[in-house]
Structures are given as structure tokens and as C-alpha cells.
Amino acid sequence: MEDRTDNRAKILESAVHLFYQRGYDAVGVQEIALAAGVTKPTLYYYFKSKLGLLEAFLKEWCEPACIRLEEIAAAYQGVPSETLYALACTLVDIAKENREAYFLLLSLNYSARENEAFKAVFPYMRRMFRAMTGFFTGAGDKLGNMNGRQEQFVISFQGIINHYILVMDEREIPPEEFADPHAIWELVRQFMYGIYS
Amino acid sequence: MEDRTDNRAKILESAVHLFYQRGYDAVGVQEIALAAGVTKPTLYYYFKSKLGLLEAFLKEWCEPACIRLEEIAAAYQGVPSETLYALACTLVDIAKENREAYFLLLSLNYSARENEAFKAVFPYMRRMFRAMTGFFTGAGDKLGNMNGRQEQFVISFQGIINHYILVMDEREIPPEEFADPHAIWELVRQFMYGIYS
């Protein structure tokens, strides 16, 4: 019995791995089942479709990640740079804990808008965006007059962090290296104070 | 005769449009041919494979874009903020001129590493990266001691600009609006001097 429920996890794991490696559309369910050591109907028993497989991943992995970020943003207590640093560290931590899952998420976020995979991921990315927008709005008193520039800040901040993580991935830098606290602080510092220092 | 050579352009145009909308792997050659008003063998006559279609796009559209950026980076004459602004404006201009093509490029750049589409795009993205890295190295005297932080700057700068363009696309902001010189200057200013101002 225990190796049966284990099958579900193995399928999801194989799916994330293959989606990460070659892309959602480029991978067939057949291949996922094969990699998980099961047959296709078993896959369709747990996840009713290929998209259901992706949605299960989002609900079980991405959702908790969203919550972590929302909690940090909500816990803001008056030191913007610390919260920003905490947010950046958490993002990198999430990437470190399950590297493939995080890169899959980013890839999907940057993929074609009418793609069904993108549509499934978009709500989760918007949640993260809104959590941070809320933080910037709340931190307005400490960051000077932002008059509507909160969104621009979030765009930049997210852009910097995500692009950093993606470039680290491209170069196959191991997580323990790219998750270096000092490097992350440098990114945050640069974001806040500019490239002069 | 003229409508025959026109077919090639129509096929490429349709391909870019569909790849942009739904992703490289999600689109079949059949569909591209149909959208272009031709049949499959005609497509295979001009572009010998589906990947060849993508490679043609890269060579004919992405290559000139790379050259424009390289020229701007090479023309640097001592005012970093102006060159950075010029680079940002050029990127946004390129996106404005052929919006779908640029977003397709970004999507592919952020897609799975082992995907054949990503492998085709990667060299071009690296060219852009290197052009900018070169600029930051050359501008070292004006930007203070960067001791090896050039790459981090480029990562941030590219991240900000690309993420900005992608977010504008997600929100379906028309090019004439997101290409606003003042908004772009704000991004560059923020990059250089931080979010305090």
C-alpha cells in the first residue's frame, strides 16, 4: 500500500523533472509515466490530465511558497531593507530547496501568454507580485514619496531576483553557491542605493 | 513570382505569431502552414525543419537586434547613464518595432535549458549579455571600483528591462505607452541611484 501512494509522488516528481528539463509542451505523458516506472492509466488515475499534473504541482508546491512570501511581506515592521532582504533570501531559499521546481515556475511565468501552462501559473505569480506591491505601499513612509511607483519598484525587484536566479541556473552554479547571503545582500543593496557605492 | 517569395515571409510571420501566442512546442507546422495560407511542403521547402523556421527568425530578426545593442555599447564615450539609457531605449524600441518577435525571444530565453528552442536562442542572448558586460567593464572608471561586479550589474540591468517589458506585455499595455521615454529613464535612474530619490 505504501508503495502505491508513493507512486503518485514519483509521477509528480518525474513530471517536474522532465518539465524543467525540456518544457511542458515538449514532454509527453507517456514519457513521464515511463520515468516514474508506471503506466499511463496510473498517471491518469491520480491526475486526470496532463494539465492536472501541472495544477497539482502548483497547488502542492507553489502555493506554500506564495504563503511564505506573503507572510514575510505582511510582517513588515518599519525597516524596508531588512524586509526586502528577507524576501530575496526567501525566494532564493525556495529555489534552493527545490531547484527544478522553482526554475520550472519561472520558465512557465515567462512563457507564451495563451499557452495553457502559462495560464495555470499566472495566478500564483500574481499573488507574489501583489504581496510585494502591498509591502512597498505599506513602506511608503520609509521610502519617501513613491507616488504610484510601487509597481515599478516591484517590477525591478522581481526582475533582479528572478533574473539572478535564472542566470545562476544557466551557468549551472550550485544552489549553495548562488544562495550566498552576501551576494543576495549585494543585489538588495544595489536595488536600494543604486550601483554607486 | 512576387507572391511566391512573399510566401516565405508569410510563413515566417505566421510562425512567429503562433510561437509567441502559444509557445514553440505547442504549435505544429501544420497549423503554421494553414495560417500562412500554404501547405506543409511549401513550408519545408523554405525552412527545412521546424527548428529551421526558428533559426531563420533568429538570424533575420535577432541578429540585427544584437548588432544594434553591440554598437551602442561600443560607442560608449564616458557618460554611463546616457549609454545605459540608450541601451534601455533600444531594447524597448526593438520590442516596439516587432512586439511579438521580442516577446517570443524573451520567452524562449527563459524556457527549459534542454529544449531545442532554448539552445537555438541562447547564443543570441549571450551576445547581448556580453555586449553589456563589455560596456560595464569599459565604464569602470566612471562607476567607481566595481571589482568584478560588472556581471552582477548586467544581471540586474537586463533583469529590470526584460521584466519590465514582460510585465507590460502581460498587462497588454500598447507599445507606444510602455515605450514612454520618461518611464524608461525612471528605470535607468533607479538602477543607477537606487530607489531613494
Added chain:
DNA sequence: CAAGGAGTATACCGATTGGTATACTAAAGA
């Protein structure tokens, strides 16, 4: 006019796609 090549369409290829009908096995509850 004849020859040849560029460009296009009809019709096909084997392989794979996402997805399912059906029957089986194993375990648990009555």
C-alpha cells in the same frame, strides 16, 4: 518551342500524441 528549375499541392509515411475501456490484482471490511 523545348528544357529546366523554382515553387506548390495531393497524398502519404511511421511514430507519437493525449486519453480511455476493460480487466486484473491486492487488500480491507463485512
Added chain:
DNA sequence: TCTTTAGTATACCAATCGGTATACTCCTTG
């Protein structure tokens, strides 16, 4: 022991995939 139920596999489906062999229609050149 009998029944039920969750989980799994065999074997299949129509549709589509990327790609091509072949023949045709033009237009150009000799």
C-alpha cells in the same frame, strides 16, 4: 468467505505530430 474498492496494466482509440515522395504548374532561359 464474499464484496468492495483503490490501484495498476494490457490494449486500444482517433487525432496529430514532424516530415516526405511525387507530380504538377508556372516562369525563365536557351
